[in-house]
Amino acid sequence: MLERGAAVGDEVLIVDDGEGGWKGIALALQLAADGKRVHLSTPLPYVGAALGPFTQNKLVPRVAEAGIVRHPFSLLTAVDDDGVTLRTDGKPNRLTGIDTVILAGWHEPVTDLYFDLKPRHASVRRVGDAVASRTMLESIHEAERVARRV
Numbered sequence: 001m002l003e004r005g006a007a008v009g010d011e012v013l014i015v016d017d018g019e020g021g022w023k024g025i026a027l028a029l030q031l032a033a034d035g036k037r038v039h040l041s042t043p044l045p046y047v048g049a050a051l052g053p054f055t056q057n058k059l060v061p062r063v064a065e066a067g068i069v070r071h072p073f074s075l076l077t078a079v080d081d082d083g084v085t086l087r088t089d090g091k092p093n094r095l096t097g098i099d100t101v102i103l104a105g106w107h108e109p110v111t112d113l114y115f116d117l118k119p120r121h122a123s124v125r126r127v128g129d130a131v132a133s134r135t136m137l138e139s140i141h142e143a144e145r146v147a148r149r150v
C-alpha cells in the first residue's frame with residue numbers, strides 16, 4: 001500500500017495479526033493524518049503491545065488523540081460488501097462502513113538474494129528481515145554478531 005499506490009477508502013480497518021509492532025500503528029497514524037476514519041484491531045490486549053514501554057508511553061496516547069478506534073482482543077473473521085466482522089472477546093463484532101482492510105502484521109522474508117549468493121560464496125550469512133520479519137534492533141544485533149566474527 002505504501003509503495004505500490006493502492007487506493008484507500010474513507011473508512012479503514014488495519015488488522016494487526018498479533019505482531020503488535022510498528023506497522024499497524026504507523027499506518028493508522030498516517031491514514032488518520034490523511035483524514036481517514038481508522039480502526040485498528042489486534043488479538044493482543046492493546047495496540048502496540050509488543051513495543052517497549054518507553055515507546056508505548058509516547059505512541060499509544062497519539063493513537064487515542066488521532067481518534068483511531070481500537071479493537072483489542074479481536075480477530076478478523078469475515079470481510080463482505082457491507083463491512084467486516086471481528087471476533088472480539090470471543091463474540092462477533094460487526095463493523096459496517098469499512099471500505100478498506102489492510103493487513104499489517106508478520107510478513108514473509110525476502111530471501112532470493114541470500115539463496116542466490118549462498119552456493120557461490122562460502123561466507124554469506126543471513127541476518128535481519130531476510131531471516132524473519134521483526135524490527136531494526138534484531139537486524140542490527142544479528143549484523144553486529146556476524147561482523148564481529150569477520
Ligand SMILES: Cc1cc2nc3c(=O)[nH]c(=O)nc-3n(C[C@H](O)[C@H](O)[C@H](O)COP(=O)(O)OP(=O)(O)OC[C@H]3O[C@@H](n4cnc5c(N)ncnc54)[C@H](O)[C@@H]3O)c2cc1C
Nearest residue numbers: 022023026110112113127128129130133134135136137139
Ligand atoms: C511500515 C513499517 C514500519 C516499521 N517501523 C519500524 C520502526 O519504527 N522501528 C523498527 O525497529 N522497525 C520498524 N519496522 C521494521 C524494520 O523496518 C525492519 O525490521 C528492518 O528494516 C529490517 O532491516 P533489514 O536490513 O534486515 O531489511 P530491509 O530494511 O528490508 O533491507 C533489505 C534491503 O535489501 C534489498 N533487497 C532485497 N532483495 C534484494 C535483491 N535480490 N537484490 C538487491 N537488493 C535486494 C531491499 O530492497 C532492501 O532495501 C517497520 C517495518 C514496516 C514495514
